[in-house]
Amino acid sequence: MxxxxxxKKVLNGISFNTxxxxxxxxxxxxxxxxxxxxxxxxxxxxxYPSFSFEITGCEPKSGTTRTYSEWYFKSAEIxxxxxxxxxxxxxGDYFTIKDAFFGQLIRAPIKNYLEELLNKATLPxxxxxxxxxxxxxxxxxxxLSPEKVLTGEIDAGNDFxxxxxxxxxxxxxxxxxMEKIKTCLQSNNISGEVYLVILSSADGxxxxxxxxxxxxxx
Amino acid sequence: MxxxxxxxxxxxxxxxxxxxxxxxxxxxxxxxxxxxxxxxxFVDGVLHYATKIENDKEYSTGxxxxxxxxxxWAIRPLEHLKNIIIMQVHYESEGAGGGRSALLFDxxxxxxxVAFKGTQSDAEWIDNVSGLYQVPTAFQDNALxxxxxxxxxxxxxITVTGHSKGGNKAKFITIMDxxxxxxxxxxxxxxxxxxxxxxxxxxVKNQSKILNISAESDxxxxxxxDVGKKQFYLGTNYGRLGFAENHCPNAIAFYDDIGEMTIxxxxxxxxxxxxxxxxxxxxIRSIRMSTKEKVANMLGSVIVNASSGDTDKLVYSFSDSxxxxxxxxxxxxxxxYKVEKPKMVDSIREILQQNGFxxxxxxxxxxxxxxxxxxxxxxxxxxxxxxxxxxxxxSDNLIQFLRKHMELFDLLVSVSRKMRRINPxxxxxxDLKAEDATIIINSQFMISRRTLSFxxxxxxxxxxxxxxxxxxx
Numbered sequence: 001m002x003x004x005x006x007x008k009k010v011l012n013g014i015s016f017n018t019x020x021x022x023x024x025x026x027x028x029x030x031x032x033x034x035x036x037x038x039x040x041x042x043x044x045x046x047x048y049p050s051f052s053f054e055i056t057g058c059e060p061k062s063g064t065t066r067t068y069s070e071w072y073f074k075s076a077e078i079x080x081x082x083x084x085x086x087x088x089x090x091x092g093d094y095f096t097i098k099d100a101f102f103g104q105l106i107r108a109p110i111k112n113y114l115e116e117l118l119n120k121a122t123l124p125x126x127x128x129x130x131x132x133x134x135x136x137x138x139x140x141x142x143x144l145s146p147e148k149v150l151t152g153e154i155d156a157g158n159d160f161x162x163x164x165x166x167x168x169x170x171x172x173x174x175x176x177x178m179e180k181i182k183t184c185l186q187s188n189n190i191s192g193e194v195y196l197v198i199l200s201s202a203d204g205x206x207x208x209x210x211x212x213x214x215x216x217x218x
Numbered sequence: 219m220x221x222x223x224x225x226x227x228x229x230x231x232x233x234x235x236x237x238x239x240x241x242x243x244x245x246x247x248x249x250x251x252x253x254x255x256x257x258x259x260f261v262d263g264v265l266h267y268a269t270k271i272e273n274d275k276e277y278s279t280g281x282x283x284x285x286x287x288x289x290x291w292a293i294r295p296l297e298h299l300k301n302i303i304i305m306q307v308h309y310e311s312e313g314a315g316g317g318r319s320a321l322l323f324d325x326x327x328x329x330x331x332v333a334f335k336g337t338q339s340d341a342e343w344i345d346n347v348s349g350l351y352q353v354p355t356a357f358q359d360n361a362l363x364x365x366x367x368x369x370x371x372x373x374x375x376i377t378v379t380g381h382s383k384g385g386n387k388a389k390f391i392t393i394m395d396x397x398x399x400x401x402x403x404x405x406x407x408x409x410x411x412x413x414x415x416x417x418x419x420x421x422v423k424n425q426s427k428i429l430n431i432s433a434e435s436d437x438x439x440x441x442x443x444d445v446g447k448k449q450f451y452l453g454t455n456y457g458r459l460g461f462a463e464n465h466c467p468n469a470i471a472f473y474d475d476i477g478e479m480t481i482x483x484x485x486x487x488x489x490x491x492x493x494x495x496x497x498x499x500x501x502i503r504s505i506r507m508s509t510k511e512k513v514a515n516m517l518g519s520v521i522v523n524a525s526s527g528d529t530d531k532l533v534y535s536f537s538d539s540x541x542x543x544x545x546x547x548x549x550x551x552x553x554x555y556k557v558e559k560p561k562m563v564d565s566i567r568e569i570l571q572q573n574g575f576x577x578x579x580x581x582x583x584x585x586x587x588x589x590x591x592x593x594x595x596x597x598x599x600x601x602x603x604x605x606x607x608x609x610x611x612x613s614d615n616l617i618q619f620l621r622k623h624m625e626l627f628d629l630l631v632s633v634s635r636k637m638r639r640i641n642p643x644x645x646x647x648x649d650l651k652a653e654d655a656t657i658i659i660n661s662q663f664m665i666s667r668r669t670l671s672f673x674x675x676x677x678x679x680x681x682x683x684x685x686x687x688x689x690x691x
Contacts (some may be wrong), residue, residue, distance in 0.1 A: 012344075015344070016344060042604060063339045064279060065275075083311035131253075133251050147422070207303045213254075215255075
C-alpha cells in the first residue's frame, strides 16, 4: 500500500508496527486507522474546498472510554499554533465525522455583528472572542450561515467572551451591566453563552488587570 | 521550589486536565472555549449541568462521573485554586499522537502554570516506550517548542506540571529551559541512560526544581531513570480497574465526610514496584542499542494488550514474528532474574492477584522455569505436553487455550535457549544519576562524561593524524 510521508508519520505515532508502516505492508489494525485517516481528510477537503488540510496526529479511541477517535489537523491557509480537531466514529461501513473548523469561517462576521450591537448599546468594548463548544458534521460546510448559528437555529454551542473597559464605564454595577448585555443580545435573538470580563483599562492585561468576570446564559 | 500551589492543588489541576464531556462539551477542561475562564468558572459550569453527568459512566480511564462530581465539589471551597485563570489551551499540531496542554495563571502569586495532559489512548505507550531509544522523543521536543513559544515574560514564578506522559514532558522542559522555577511531575516516567548521559550537566543544574509525585503503586513512574526528588503517596485502591487504577490521576485523592480532598504521604514506594523498577532497568541495560526500538515496541504492545484484558491479543503480542525474539529476551531475562532474586515471583503474584488473575499455576510455572532444559523439552513436544495435561485431568479451558496458541511452545524453546546466555546480575538495576555521568571542573564547569569521551577521542584522532602527516613528510 502506498503511504504519503505524513500518513507514515501519523501512523507511526499511534502504532507499534514501525517496519510494516515503512514498507507499506500494513497490519489489519493499521489499515483500519489509515482508512479512517483518509476518510477524515476526504471529509475535510470535500466540506471545505477552499482550504487544504494535513492530518498531523491522532488520539485513537482504543484504550479510552471514548467511542470516537480524535484527529488533529492543520490548514495551510490558517496561521495558528494549535491544531484543529475532528472526531470520527465508526458507523458500520462508514465514519460519522464532525469537526471544529467551521468556526474559522463564521467567527469574523459574528464578532463584527456583536461589536456593532454592543457599541450601539454604549458599552465600551475592548475585544470580543467567539468560539463554539460543538463540533459540526458534513451538512454544515463553507455555506454555513452565521445568522443561523447566532440565533441558535444551528446549534454550534455559541460562546462569546466580551472584554469591557472599566475606565469608560460610568456605572460600576457589574451585575447591571451583565443584565444590559443579556437584554441587548436576547432582543436580537442571539443564543449561547457569554463570558464577561471587565478590565481596568483598554490596554489592560486580560488576566492581571481583570476587575470582574462572570458568565451570562442567553 | 517557590510555587504557591499546594500538592493537593497540583493533583486537582492534573485531574481537571482529564475532564472530557462532563455533562456536555462545556465539561471538557482542555477546550479552547475555556480560555479566559477561571477554574472556578469551569467547576461551576460542570456542576450546573451535574444532572447530565452519569454517576457510573467512566468519563476518562478509571474515573467515573460520580468521582468527577466529588472532585468538583472538593474544588468549590478552594478560592485560591478557583481563581486560577485558563489563559491558553493548546492542541498539539506537530506530534503525531496528539496531546493537549494549557497555560494557567495564578493572579495571587503572578505565577504561570504550564500543564500537560497525559494521553489516555493505547497510543500513549508508543511514546512512553520510545524514550528507550530516542533522545529526546518527538513528543518531548514538541512540548518544549510550544513552551518556548509562550510569552512568559512578566511572571514572577514559572511552574510546569503534568500527569503520566505529561509529567515526563514537564520534567523534560525543566531540564532544558532554565526559566522554569518548579516542576511537579505526577506519575511521570523517567529518562533513558542515553538521555541522562547526554544531558547530565543540564540535569545536574535543574533537577532540584523537580518533585516527582507518585502513587505508591503507580507503574508508569518506574519506567527508566528518575530525575529530581520523589515523594510517594498512599493510593485509594478503589479496585474497580484493579492494578491499572494505581495510575489514575485521582488514585491518591481521599475525601472526608464533608467532601474535602486530602492526600497522604506514603513511607516509600511499594516494594513490588521498586523491585519491578530495578528489574526493568537492568533488562533495558542488557539490550543493545540497535535492538532497543524493537524491544521497546514489544514492551509497549505487551502493556497495551495486558491492560485491555484480551488474552488472545496478549499472547499474539508475545508470539508474532515481529515481537517474538524481543519477547523471548524479556521472558528469559525475567526468569533468570527470578532465580537470582526470587522475591520477584512474589511481587508478580501479588500484582496478578490484584488484577483478579488466578495465580494457582504460578507454583508449577515457577518450578518448570527454573530448568531451561525442561522448558526446551516441553517447547519441542507440544502434543506430548497436552496429552500429559489431559491425563492429569487439567481443565478443558487450559487445554483449549494451549491448542489455540501452539505458537507459545516455539516461544518456550526460544526463551529456554536465551536463558542460558543471560546473566541478570551483570546489569545494575539502580537508576542512573546525572551526577555519575558528569565531571565537574573547578566546581563550576560541568561536562558530561559522554561529551568528554567524544572530545578525548577526537583529540586522539587529530593527534594521530598529525603525527602520521608529519611522519609522511
